[in-house]
Amino acid sequence: MIQVGDHMSSPVLTTTPDAFAFEAVGEMNRNDVGAFLVEANGEYVGIFTKTDWIHKILRGTADPDAIKVSEMMTAPIITVERDQPLSKASELMEENKIRHLAVTDKGKIVGILSVKDLEECWTNWK
Numbered sequence: 001m002i003q004v005g006d007h008m009s010s011p012v013l014t015t016t017p018d019a020f021a022f023e024a025v026g027e028m029n030r031n032d033v034g035a036f037l038v039e040a041n042g043e044y045v046g047i048f049t050k051t052d053w054i055h056k057i058l059r060g061t062a063d064p065d066a067i068k069v070s071e072m073m074t075a076p077i078i079t080v081e082r083d084q085p086l087s088k089a090s091e092l093m094e095e096n097k098i099r100h101l102a103v104t105d106k107g108k109i110v111g112i113l114s115v116k117d118l119e120e121c122w123t124n125w126k
Contacts, residue, residue: 004089005082007121008103008111014039015048017070021062024069025053034114035100038073044109046073049100079104080113086121089113 015024015036024036028050038046052072056062062072079102080089089101093115103111 002086002121003082004080004084004086004101004103004113005105005111007086007117008082008113009033009117010103010111012037012044012102012109012111014044015069016040017045017068017073019069020065021048021053021067021069021072022064024048025050033112034116035112036069037077037102037109037112038069038075044077044102046070046075047077047100047102048073051099074098077102077109079109081105082110086118090118093118 013031013033013036015038017038017040035047035049037044038048048069056072057064078092078096078098080092082103082105092101099115101113102109103113
């Protein structure tokens with residue numbers, strides 16, 4: 001069985017709720033990732049993705065120079081345990097209409113799995 005933990009990205013990259021969203025997106029680009037977990041006071045409080053940014057900016061519902069991560073992030077964070085099959089992660093993404101899942105090990109977040117990770121896995125598996 002192919003497990004989530006075999007294909008997740010780690011370590012977890014983070015931003016803060018009070019960071020400007022455009023700065024966080026710039027960091028995502030520099031790190032070649034599509035999502036950051038949002039951390040406040042040592043806890044993960046949400047997830048902020050490039051998709052969040054794109055949809056809100058393109059729809060004209062946010063000022064790209066002034067909006068904070070806290071105004072665009074998704075909370076609560078949807079998670080999957082690292083020892084679960086990739087099919088479980090795929091189901092969670094489809095059910096929740098999301099492209100990123102936080103990956104946990106005994107309830108502690110240890111990585112992120114993206115749709116891109118799933119696509120690469122399925123492509124290499126064929």
